[in-house]
Amino acid sequence: MNSVFIDGAVGTTGLEIRDRLAGRTDIAVVLLDEARRKDADARREALNDADFVILCLPDDAAREAVALIDNPRTRVIDASSAHRVAPGWAYGFAELAPGCQDAIATAARVTNPGCYPTGFLALVAPLVRAGLIPADNPISVNATSGYSGGGKAMIAEFESGGASAFRPYGLQLAHKHVAEMTTHAGLAHAPIFAPAVANTYRGMVVEVPLHLHALPGKPTLAALDDALRAAFEGSPLVTVASGDVGAIDIVENAGTDRLTLRVCGNAAAGHARLVATLDNLGKGAGGAAVQNLNIMAGLDPHAGLIL
């Protein structure tokens, strides 16, 4: 039996993880009651007693939690963006590249990927690795998230009735996810990241437009599709669907831990739209955390996930 303390268990991500772990007989979930859940002494004790801790906290509180751990045994999964490019942390995206799952399995510190980077990296990293996109190619990424991506505060704002249908943000192009997108895609230059939030609770679309005719090897849409299928072959969570569709819905994978990739575009024009759909709270957060926990604990990687 593995004990797992969830720090931040009543937040949006914490509740998703608790749902996925409910009923598991191989995992004992440890929670602090309402009166003690922000008490540093109570958290220190829980953090050090558990085999695993999952941090579902704002970045500063996540850094504080890690600093409270003073034993070599407790292993950490951080859902925040505090450690996404930090030395000594394994990047918790098992399917991203050969070796990732093994690195997670043995790591003491695993950072969950960001929700937007999960879609972006699945689309781009395999193509960079295959040499179809040069590492120094300029890349843009447009993405839309459900409002639960902003946690309790944004949920309250949207559910109070005053929020707009569609809100582009991050307009100064300094979003906190850019560093992890650049690093883990193996890019030489930061992508231009244009996020937006839509008035739907959960779900996400991440899109990368490409001028194929301007790439050195002038790859075809079929070549990109083949490379993505080869990269994720056998994964029950990350799949490549036909890009020959008229429209894609932001809630396509809402309520699941799936990530669907498509290579769409106009072959004659040499224009591609790489599109990923996921649930920001699924493969983008809670599902990824449970998958990483399973892998670290040597269990079925997909136990408790919503396939």
Ligand SMILES: NC(=O)C1=CN([C@@H]2O[C@H](COP(=O)(O)OP(=O)(O)OC[C@H]3O[C@@H](n4cnc5c(N)ncnc54)[C@H](OP(=O)(O)O)[C@@H]3O)[C@@H](O)[C@H]2O)C=CC1
């Ligand atoms: N929402 C999403 O789609 C995703 C979120 N994440 C990341 O997961 C983390 C959690 O996000 P999310 O669940 O959305 O956020 P929420 O705001 O919904 O929840 C955060 C929780 O942390 C609690 N908390 C804050 N400070 C402390 C502290 N010092 N000690 C103990 N508890 C504390 C909050 O308490 P209180 O209830 O009192 O406010 C709240 O319950 C963030 O780092 C976020 O970036 C990652 C991927 C996707």
Ligand SMILES: CC(=O)N[C@@H](CCC(=O)OP(=O)(O)O)C(=O)O
């Ligand atoms: C809609 C919305 O606001 N989304 C958040 C990202 C979701 C999140 O908090 O995830 P990370 O932990 O990966 O940062 C944002 O843009 O900051």
